[in-house]
Amino acid sequence: MSNTIDHLLDEDRRFPPSADFAANANGTAELYERAKADREGFWADQARELLHWHTPFTQVLDWSNPPFAKWFDDGELSVAYNCLDRHVEAGNGDRVAILFEGEPGDERRITYAELTTEVKKAANALQSLGIGHGDRVAIYLPMIPEAAIAMLACARIGAIHSVVFGGFSADSLRSRVDDAAARLVVTADGGYRKGKVSPLKPAVDQALADRGTGAQETVEHVLVVRRGGNDIEWTEGRDLWWHEALDAASDEHEATPFPAENPLYILYTSGTTGKPKGVVHSSGGYLTQAAFTNKYSLDIHPESDVFWCTADIGWVTGHTYVVYGPLALGATQVMYEGTPETPHPGRWWEIIQKYGVTILYTAPTAIRSFMKQGRQIPQQFDLSSLRLLGSVGEPINPEAWIWYRDVIGSGRTPIVDTWWQTETGATMVAPMPGVTDAKPGSAQVPLPGILVDVVDEQGATVDNGNGGLLVVTAPWPSMLRGVWGDPERFKETYWAKFAAQGYYFAGDGARKDEDGEIWLLGRVDDVMNVSGHRLSTTEIESALVAHESVAEAAVVGATDETTGKAVVAFVIVKESYLAAHSPEGLAGDLRGWVSGQIGPIARPRDIYIVSELPKTRSGKIMRRLLRDVADGHEVGDTTTLADTAVMSVISAQVK
Ligand code: 7RM
Numbered sequence: 001m002s003n004t005i006d007h008l009l010d011e012d013r014r015f016p017p018s019a020d021f022a023a024n025a026n027g028t029a030e031l032y033e034r035a036k037a038d039r040e041g042f043w044a045d046q047a048r049e050l051l052h053w054h055t056p057f058t059q060v061l062d063w064s065n066p067p068f069a070k071w072f073d074d075g076e077l078s079v080a081y082n083c084l085d086r087h088v089e090a091g092n093g094d095r096v097a098i099l100f101e102g103e104p105g106d107e108r109r110i111t112y113a114e115l116t117t118e119v120k121k122a123a124n125a126l127q128s129l130g131i132g133h134g135d136r137v138a139i140y141l142p143m144i145p146e147a148a149i150a151m152l153a154c155a156r157i158g159a160i161h162s163v164v165f166g167g168f169s170a171d172s173l174r175s176r177v178d179d180a181a182a183r184l185v186v187t188a189d190g191g192y193r194k195g196k197v198s199p200l201k202p203a204v205d206q207a208l209a210d211r212g213t214g215a216q217e218t219v220e221h222v223l224v225v226r227r228g229g230n231d232i233e234w235t236e237g238r239d240l241w242w243h244e245a246l247d248a249a250s251d252e253h254e255a256t257p258f259p260a261e262n263p264l265y266i267l268y269t270s271g272t273t274g275k276p277k278g279v280v281h282s283s284g285g286y287l288t289q290a291a292f293t294n295k296y297s298l299d300i301h302p303e304s305d306v307f308w309c310t311a312d313i314g315w316v317t318g319h320t321y322v323v324y325g326p327l328a329l330g331a332t333q334v335m336y337e338g339t340p341e342t343p344h345p346g347r348w349w350e351i352i353q354k355y356g357v358t359i360l361y362t363a364p365t366a367i368r369s370f371m372k373q374g375r376q377i378p379q380q381f382d383l384s385s386l387r388l389l390g391s392v393g394e395p396i397n398p399e400a401w402i403w404y405r406d407v408i409g410s411g412r413t414p415i416v417d418t419w420w421q422t423e424t425g426a427t428m429v430a431p432m433p434g435v436t437d438a439k440p441g442s443a444q445v446p447l448p449g450i451l452v453d454v455v456d457e458q459g460a461t462v463d464n465g466n467g468g469l470l471v472v473t474a475p476w477p478s479m480l481r482g483v484w485g486d487p488e489r490f491k492e493t494y495w496a497k498f499a500a501q502g503y504y505f506a507g508d509g510a511r512k513d514e515d516g517e518i519w520l521l522g523r524v525d526d527v528m529n530v531s532g533h534r535l536s537t538t539e540i541e542s543a544l545v546a547h548e549s550v551a552e553a554a555v556v557g558a559t560d561e562t563t564g565k566a567v568v569a570f571v572i573v574k575e576s577y578l579a580a581h582s583p584e585g586l587a588g589d590l591r592g593w594v595s596g597q598i599g600p601i602a603r604p605r606d607i608y609i610v611s612e613l614p615k616t617r618s619g620k621i622m623r624r625l626l627r628d629v630a631d632g633h634e635v636g637d638t639t640t641l642a643d644t645a646v647m648s649v650i651s652a653q654v655k
Pocket residue numbers: 269315316317391392393394395396417418419420421422423443506507508520522523618
């Protein structure tokens with residue numbers, strides 16, 4: 001038996017970019033050639049072209065102590081200056097940086113000049129609270145401009161931010177504050193979600209409540225942004241209003257340059273076991289790849305585009321494609337506080353129409369939930385400003401890709417499916433819009449200057465047509481620099497599996513097609529062995545979503561006496577189908593459909609029609625929990641679920 005992953009689904013639709021798009025795109029085929037000829041020289045050119053260096057670097061990559069990389073090590077830069085002041089100095093101070101739309105419908109248009117001033121004041125306010133170089137600051141805010149301002153203020157003074165998603169509990173916040181020994185927490189009274197104020201400050205109070213260790217000891221102050229107008233508890237001496245602190249601060253603040261390897265932030269990823277890992281990113285290499293991918297893969301033209309990345313600031317996507325990338329380029333972007341369905345299911349499309357959004361970057365989970373509601377909702381709005389669509393976070397099934405292009409992109413926009421991770425810092429594998437002929441469902445090719453491969457368990461490259469493990473074979477500028485406080489865990493988690501080859505192992509399965517292009521197959525932990533065949537969940541899910549009745553699907557391997565594992569599918573049926581069809585009839589149809597589409601080996605033993613799937617707060621399906629249900633086990637740890645109640649709903653529906 002081989003240890004590669006079987007291939008089931010063929011997808012041969014191709015979408016070349018229009019001549020017009022190709023003619024105006026930032027990316028060119030020549031970038032790949034330049035990178036191939038001299039990879040390090042290529043990244044050095046990008047760092048020089050895209051960023052301002054207070055002290056130019058002479059060294060590019062130092063890989064003398066792997067896996068601890070240094071990029072542009074003797075250079076100095078200010079991340080905040082690159083994202084703010086230099087645009088003002090270049091005469092673009094009046095350009096809008098952030099078009100903020102609050103959930104209740106309030107608006108703020110913040111220019112680069114205004115954003116720069118706010119960050120200067122915030123930097124002064126932080127310094128007056130004694131925060132300086134190397135100190136850790138926890139940021140626990142809703143999706144409001146102050147989140148970006150707080151992050152950039154930290155960057156400006158060399159403090160390290162640790163953004164904690166506003167939907168996380170007091171316990172999650174406490175463990176992150178503890179691990180990083182943060183001295184300051186920036187929060188808000190609350191933020192708007194689903195038409196109500198969702199409070200934040202009480203969770204901070206709880207996280208810092210007396211325990212005699214950790215957070216309560218290290219945190220000296222809590223800065224509170226007023227957003228929801230809630231009544232909140234106040235700890236005199238510790239708590240301060242953000243607006244009062246900024247009003248009292250000077251709006252003059254010189255951006256200090258720091259060495260390229262100065263840590264910029266820590267971002268905790270939950271991982272599957274144990275305590276969250278604090279992924280550490282540094283400055284020069286990170287900002288280079290953030291700006292590079294925004295410019296070439298998301299094709300941002302700062303003078304004319306209105307960019308909208310829908311990710312929350314609490315995820316890495318919000319760091320790289322809301323804060324650092326777009327602002328480093330001097331782009332204009334939309335920031336939306338609330339949920340997509342508030343106060344009506346067309347809210348996102350209304351925002352695109354209102355602001356003339358040209359580039360939309362979102363997650364497959366969002367696309368599939370819009371598919372479930374039906375195309376008549378987006379079709380009520382004028383989406384003709386859109387010229388490019390992006391996808392990130394999970395494999396995008398070919399049918400969801402086609403729907404995205406047809407319904408949201410009016411059948412003409414290129415789609416970039418961007419594969420990357422918190423650990424990689426920025427996109428690694430994605431088509432280059434304007435260059436690559438797009439294949440629905442495939443992330444396709446590594447970016448210029450990025451080297452990846454698909455290998456078997458021994459680290460040998462698989463042939464085209466086969467599946468295996470996705471690895472990165474050479475260091476890249478925005479790679480994580482470590483796990484906060486735990487170098488052993490860094491080595492063990494990411495570098496131990498292919499230590500002999502020196503590869504970074506990402507945890508994902510992938511397949512190389514006949515052209516050598518890459519199709520992501522999901523986490524390798526989710527691969528199942530059915531009668532000796534190693535099947536990925538992704539392809540069976542894609543086949544299910546390709547059926548006209550299915551909006552979303554999650555597939556798991558359940559224990560089976562005869563086949564080892566059996567395919568069990570949980571599907572969400574489109575609203576228009578639910579009324580007209582019986583669940584039994586549909587389940588039978590879908591079993592036959594999967595068999596016909598990709599072969600009898602993948603035919604699901606059981607199909608459960610459910611109303612929801614268990615997802616993390618960033619929208620990723622937690623198959624582990626569905627495996628528990630399929631095996632009739634007690635459902636495991638649900639603390640990272642967006643909605644902890646869904647598992648009881650699903651368990652009841654399965655019974
Ligand atoms: C950016 C982000 C990382 C994991 C990664 C994959 C999955 C992300 C894609 C994807 C298929 C994609 N960071 N993933 N993008 N799978 N195609 N385009 O999501 O750290 O939160 O997650 O997400 O499994 O390892 S993350």
